[in-house]
């Protein structure tokens with residue numbers, strides 16, 4: 001049983017939604033921990049600040065939000081000497097990292113499965129001086145997140161993600177890059193380079209058999225061309241290891257350290273948040289943070 005638990009919830013969300021989520025979560029978690037502190041965040045970046053400044057006071061922090069909120073929590077707790085356990089209550093649109101951990105997508109069921117779940121130490125990526133849980137990418141992925149119509153996202157969620165992706169596929173031109181994946185150096189052109197830890201993006205499971213999130217290794221995907229060829233390949237792909245790297249528009253590598261340079265500095269997307277730029281040096285921090293996962 002955890003002694004001290006912190007529940008972080010977006011204080012700016014709709015009052016009715018917030019009230020309902022609070023009742024649900026505190027009902028499930030409150031009886032299973034000695035002390036539950038509820039904190040409403042007030043601004044973007046507040047989750048990160050609270051996790052960094054107060055994380056050491058708790059055994060477990062529950063974050064109710066999507067991948068962007070989790071991204072903040074990871075960046076706050078990764079700097080702590082003894083980070084608390086993180087429980088993700090999927091309250092965003094995509095919730096990709098929670099999907100990768102097999103967490104149910106209803107908040108009530110997520111809370112129930114986590115409070116009776118296991119603690120697992122999982123890998124976390126660091127891109128220059130910022131951490132990420134799920135992925136880091138440039139090209140199509142950053143264009144897609146940037147293109148998402150926020151109103152549409154709220155209404156149709158994941159569908160809008162793919163409408164945006166399909167629109168972007170036709171627009172994007174390949175860019176030259178230099179990628180160093182451990183000892184292998186690749187100089188080529190691509191429409192997207194993706195470094196993944198988790199295995200869901202835009203609510204969909206990657207159609208590749210990727211590694212675990214506690215093996216210290218990233219999957220690196222280089223998507224050489226967009227349009228029909230990519231979509232056909234993406235849809236038909238069964239496992240990453242079925243790709244013949246020279247013959248397809250998707251190349252796959254695995255690496256612990258990745259250097260990525262582009263001719264011109266490009267926007268990068270980490271966990272759905274766009275605020276970084278290339279060049280980047282990415283490292284996998286083996287089993288860096290403890291997470292609650294459903295018991296299997």
Ligand SMILES: Nc1ncnc2c1ncn2[C@@H]1O[C@H](COP(=O)(O)OP(=O)(O)OP(=O)(O)O)[C@@H](O)[C@H]1O
Pocket residue numbers: 009010011012040041042043044045046047065066067068069070072091092093094095096271272273
């Ligand atoms: N209290 C807050 N006030 C303002 N912004 C916040 C607050 N809490 C979180 N945010 C920011 O809001 C953005 C969206 O939140 P979040 O990622 O949780 O939801 P989402 O985008 O719907 O989910 P997903 O990324 O899973 O699709 C993130 O950039 C996050 O940092």
